[in-house]
Amino acid sequence: MLYDVVIVGGGVIGSAIARELMRYRLRAVLVEKECEVGFGTSKSNSGIIHAGHHSAPGTLKGDLEWTGNQMWDPLNADLDFGFKRIGELTVAMNEAQVHEIEALKRQGETRGVPGLEIWDRERTLKAEPNLTPDLLASLSAPTAGVINPYEACFSLVENACINGLELSVENPVLGITPEPDGTLTVKTRHGLYHTRFVINAAGVFADSVAAMVGLNDFRIYVRKGEEYLLDKRLEGFVQRLIFPCPDPVTRSKGILVIPTFDGTLMVGPTSHVVDDKDDLTTTSAGSDEVFDKVTQVVPGISSRDCIAEFAGLRAVADGEDFIIGPTAVKGFINVAGIQSPGLTAAPAIAAMVIDILRDEGLALAPNDHFIPTVPRRVRFGALPIEEKIRLADENPRYAHLICRCEHVSEQEILDAIHDGARTLDGVKFRTRAGMGRCQGGFCTWRIMELLAGELAIPISDVTKRGGGSWIIMQREEGEQQV
Amino acid sequence: MPDNTLTHYLCIGCPLGCRLEVESDDGDNVVEVRGWTCKKGDAYARQEHIDPRRMVTTTVRVNGGRWARVPVKTSDAVPKGQVEAICRALRSVTLAAPVRMGDVIVRDVFGTGADIVATRDMPAAG
Amino acid sequence: MITGKLSHLEQHYDVVVVGGGPAGMAAAVGARDAGAEKILIVDREKEAGGILWQCIHPGFGLHHFKEELTGPEYAQRYLASVMDKGVDVVTGAFVFDADRDRRIQLTSGQHGIRVIDSKALVLGMGARERTRGAIRIPGTRPAGVLTAGLAQKFVNMMGFLPGKRVVILGSGDIGLIMARRLTLEGVEVVGVFEIMPHANGLNRNIVQCLHDFDIPLHLSTTVAHIHGRDRVEKVTVAPVDAALRPIMEKSWDIDCDTLLLSIGLLPENELSRQLGISLDPVTSGPVVSSRMETSMPGVFACGNVVHIHDLVDFVSQESYLAGTNAGEFVTGKRRPADNVRLVPGENVRYCVPHTISTDREHTVYMRVRQPLEKCLIRLGDVYQKKLLYVFPAEMVNLTIRPRFLEQFHGDALRVDVVPRDT
């Protein structure tokens, strides 16, 4: 049977498009090569919904950043993945940088970003006493916010599935053939999809996917960013996102201090071009760079408090802007080169893609049964004590703690598995179990037991994140008698 | 001095870790021990040279217990050369819960005179 | 007898002990011996006994039981005396909050969420292992990088192997013990790598866990890079320079599917932080008086939560003392407060307790920074004692008797461990 749309890639872009599409009566499938949606760049970034003033005027990414920023409140009201507008300060250390932040302010105001203010030294330090006393001024941008990007992907896709999306994971797209009748055949590891439209949202591999239909008009190269997570001890050390003044030449945003949605502080990201699109390594040069730079602005931060680190890859197209639109191949639509602020822009990109599909002739009949929300997930650890006692009385699985650092209960792990988690990382990114300071020392085997039980597989078949990421092996039992 | 052999040991008597040297003749009799700081080292080197022994601790599979393995040990030190064989052989043993600390799992393992005994209770699961 | 499936959990106890490891068990016994009546141990695991259940090797109990036991034997024997003394033990229960009124909140699949009052609280939460993030090993983040203690749990209790070919980083006793354990299970242990110029574990373990099986120990060498997308495929190891930075020109690659980390333990002090008691930045544990009382009256601490021990017997000894004092706090018996502060001086990283009193005998535990042979331990200018050797990996203990301090009138005593000729 003919599909209306095949989405290649389940990052935040593919996920946001999928969710918007399901507002209409369509047959659509999201095909993702990893074991979970969001496991590409969309789980390995800073999680910032940018304030709207950073990108230069006249670029697609600049316009979509600000439009996207404003769409996260209603999205979060529906899907409840968690979004806080914690605001941002860009810190100027000298006169030249003060001019720089004033220019940034004007750039934002031209675009209509509200609330931008220059704060003097005193006001800045009153708001953020742990910043360096050497600073001169800062630009406050209250529209900046933070989310857990992977949770956004999960709930977008969960909602899309409730409304009829088909999801196929661990299923790389291997080839795409334009048919004489103007349709397309998508060949995947698990079979063929015959469709009218293909959305190429394959992140760093968007150029290879485009090449599958013979389009070789752009190239994606990757800029790696390393990020370092700090112990919860430092929660609240800074309240807002802290940006250094952007480099006047490269316009790179520099090394930030990020109070993540859950309160853990994160520092990063670096920004260096690498050759290998699978290069998710962290490096000692990267860690030195991050901690050297960050302590210039927030001197109290030290690498001693690091609990974990990761790297993500920005998909950069020639020309540095997003590439979104129909192509010379009928039905094949690119959503490529979605580098930063791609997360921020995702809802706006999704809306733009719907318009493109309509223009390209897809009939969009409203789905009258569209359900905008997902079932609310309990975050047991965050509840007030009375509420905890009540829930635990109803269901003792809430009182059975599995992750001690992040206070995740057995019931929340079971919920995550029922929502589709198949792997340790799947559980971790849905519940935070294993993300705390002990990094899974306590909970790993407990979660493995729960996964094995619910999925009815041997414990030794539980993986970290699918593929060959096995965790433990069965013993070979000898035959010799004693 | 005819063709005496020198063998080296690291004393485990205390954290000083004296490097011990045993000189033995062609009949492998100890002629002299050097390098120790206290007498413990001399005695240790002789024992290690003539008849090195080890306590073996490993685990045995148990069905229906709170955990999948029960820890066991040899009731006495056994010749060092037997350690790996004992562990390998114990891989084919399966017990059923409950097990009590001190239960003899294998008597006189490989004729060493030592028994394999459980080192904890393993109650049935639940 | 091993689990405390307590059918009824009361709301008020004289003494509540958080953590049922060797520290918590000894504290409970001490509290009972000092006259406390209602005592509760809370542990989050299936059974009390702490880390000991998975330490199946011998090397425990020489001081306390006067015979060499394995970890499980030590735990089970100790637990038997806890039970004999009529202490309530609740397991599978996690204490997630404690306040200055010594009220704790626990969560348990069996008992739900409960608030429990105590007249004295003893913290015995033990320690957790340092992980990869703490030392920021560069490279990818595949499956197969795990702490030695977690591997020990998989192998000794659950019956699984962590991999086929293993590299071990860190030469602490846990890493050495696991090298032997895995070898005996048929796993290939390629080598143990230690960034410091000296091994961290006991010589006995170097000999019996490494030499016996021809497992090489590489000193002044570290893991500089982890490779592999899904699962560890290899690691790059490199010797380090004086600043402990890897010298990449001299590095080499080792094929393996597993990297075990044995890079140290950290006291588990979430609750102590919530309580707001003072912590010592060196030990990362609470500052304690000679009664093992923290900066908050009626809150005591002992075992690995205070400082990392290498011998469980000393844990039991220190914790029994903490328990007795908690018991005395409850029964109203008061002793004179401490009047002398111990100040770590030359070659001394820390001293526990942090203060002492001149009217009683005290055992003081300390760790040195540098190994020394033929040295002196000096207590201000009031007392000194010869030691044959000191090692950072081995805790030093010193008994301070009231007569040493008869002539002393200050309020701070410096403790140095120095070569004999200075």
Ligand SMILES: Cc1cc2nc3c(=O)[nH]c(=O)nc-3n(C[C@H](O)[C@H](O)[C@H](O)COP(=O)(O)OP(=O)(O)OC[C@H]3O[C@@H](n4cnc5c(N)ncnc54)[C@H](O)[C@@H]3O)c2cc1C
């Ligand atoms: C370090 C870092 C920090 C960042 N911080 C921010 C920030 O704070 N705010 C912000 O707005 N943006 C930020 N970004 C940018 C943002 O993360 C990206 O723009 C966004 O995640 C891109 O989403 P995506 O869906 O295009 O890509 P991805 O998440 O990479 O999704 C593409 C998906 O396609 C799949 N795929 C690829 N090939 C195939 C195939 N052949 N078959 C099937 N599936 C395939 C991949 O597995 C992947 O899941 C940051 C980026 C980095 C690297």
Ligand SMILES: Cc1cc2nc3c(=O)[nH]c(=O)nc-3n(C[C@H](O)[C@H](O)[C@H](O)COP(=O)(O)OP(=O)(O)OC[C@H]3O[C@@H](n4cnc5c(N)ncnc54)[C@H](O)[C@@H]3O)c2cc1C
């Ligand atoms: C691998 C290894 C090998 C060792 N080998 C030897 C040896 O050969 N000889 C020797 O003498 N010593 C050895 N030791 C040292 C000795 O075992 C430890 O010093 C001792 O176990 C510390 O006791 P503890 O009670 O402080 O901590 P633990 O044994 O860690 O016990 C702490 C307990 O508290 C519980 N807990 C923590 N927080 C909470 C909470 N919030 N709520 C409820 N419960 C909580 C934990 O679950 C745990 O059961 C070894 C240690 C290890 C790790």
Ligand code: SF4
């Ligand atoms: S010989 Fe004596 S001093 Fe030297 S290591 Fe052995 S026990 Fe210690």
